[in-house]
Amino acid sequence: MGQPKIRNMEEFANISGISRPTVSKYFNNPESVRTSTRAKIEAALKRYDYQPNVFAMNQNRRTTKNIGVVVPNLADPFFSEIGRRVELACIDAGYSPILLSSHGSPEMERDNLTSLRALKPAGVLLAPFGRMSDVEAVQTFDADFPLVLFDANMSSIGQAFVGTDNAQSVDLMVEYLCRSGEAPCFFEMKSPTNPNANKRRQAYIDSMERHGHVPRIYQADGEGWNFEEIGKVEGGRLLAAKSFETKTILCSNDRLAIGMLSAAYDLGLRVGHGPECDLRIAGHDDHPFSKFTCPPLTTIAQDYEAIANRAVRELFSTLEAENQTKDRSETTFDGRLVMRESA
Template sequence: MEEFAEAVGLSRPTVSKYFQNPDSVRPKLRQKIEAGLKETGFRPNLFAVNLNRRRTKILGLIFPSSLDPFYTGLRRRIESQATALGYMPFVFSSDGRAKLEADALETLSSLNAAGVIMAPVSGDDAHRTKVKALAKKIPVVFIDAPFDEEEDFVGTNNGQSMALITDYLTRFEDAPCYFDMPWVNSNARDRREAYIATMHRRGLEPVIIPLTWSQDWDFERYAFEEASRILREGGFPTRVVLCGNDRVAFGVLAALHQAGRKVGITPDCDLRVAGHDNQPLSEYIWPPLTTVQQNTAEMGRRALDMLLARIDLAHSAGKPRPRGEHVLVDGDLILRSSA
């Protein structure tokens, strides 16, 4: 940058100021710099510039899976909003593994990232201590699943959304039984508890299907194998099956179809099946899946707003770090022909 500044006949601080914010430089100087850029082809080393800045433009996004449509939707929403505000989103996948999650946080910290939005995975005490320490060095907002009460979090109101669909399913002749999702994060616990509470409120006995405990992110395969086993061992305890999420429902539906069982709301159907999340494929599988829509647009917006506020606070001298804010976004019932 010093060589470029000399080439265009300006001081290095002026050129550096331009790269931080072109509008902060007078129009004539800006034109001179931009002409020099065209002539020389010079581009600053963004990583070096970023490490020198007190306030940087890198934002980190860490998700447990790069393939899950729910996280893909969240990432797209956050990326587009952050880019429009002049930030550079760097996306990492932890692949559902605590070590990769911690490695991604350390990498972003070493890049002097302005902040991070992260959907956490389950981990042992040592991993949680490590994440907690890193969250003190760099502003972090957790999304989809909370980390603890002290850290900022935005997610779906599982108590409201699961109550919504459970209440709907209790209106049929047979009460819904519950097919759990793998316990990869706190959503699994929260959704099961919401199902149980709603059944009790309706004066009904909850029916939790006994499943092999799992923390596997391959939800469809897990659900297909467990549902196939259940069918071999005598079938489901009721004729209405509520699944912990849509990907689990996809596996259950595949097992039922393979076994020749008909799913739907007509009198000739054997079972009704419902899910949660409203994945993009939920509308196009057969039968189309009754589910709950998670508001990813609102979740992404609130998480980014929260992170930017936390970044501003981190650069405000003397202001104490407040206790984390928890924001829960309600879901909407989506009725289709599976239940």
């Protein structure tokens, strides 16, 4: 007959001949028990193929090892990539990340925070919707749990914010496009889902004026997260009507730009920076697929790893401070220009 199925830590302690407090102490911190005891426990774990229920263990602690990570939409490759990096950083620090998607819904963001309460997280990393978020719900959660915001900021909420310096990154792109060809028009959604879009529009206006050019902004109808479709349909409509006043188009994000590239292809327009090309298209974010578009997309790369690691460090710094007062901090990282064939 095979080994008996062990259902909980109490049964594991009994069958391995080790006291329950010692077993619990080991699972909280293996280095806290004697070497000989640790070897005995690990041999028993291997023999009986037992894995403790981490979440059940956490619920019995006053402070758990759970870290909530909430992003607006995991279907968006930007958030899946940065969420993955945040998750790995938490695991490396010995915590159990719980990654949740709000699926493009501010109501789901509120429900995710409510669900996390039941898990008694040590802290939460939140990429909020910003102005579309339930501000009162986020503020209430912030009052009860350590909270760090990343990607999008909400003034005075959370112990820290970490993201990209949109003013620097957009100015970097505008400067390059003006230097290498016609000054760019700006293409965005009329009702953006992310507060970064508003910051990028203002950064574009400021940069164009600094470079002595008139800002030209074109807005697309459409709501939600189907950015590629909106970019193709609305961008295609504007291209077909020859609405853009220059042959250079800077899109608010890469997903809109990918849709615009598709629209240009359908219209038989050649995109690139050579004299034989009809227009240039650039984006922002360095979407994981941007290097594989046709032509590959010129864009601004956000430092995913730096943002993820700094957000995690800010949260752990808050946890270590415990009851000490910690001033709210804001950290932004510069974007990096990635020049490809589209512009």
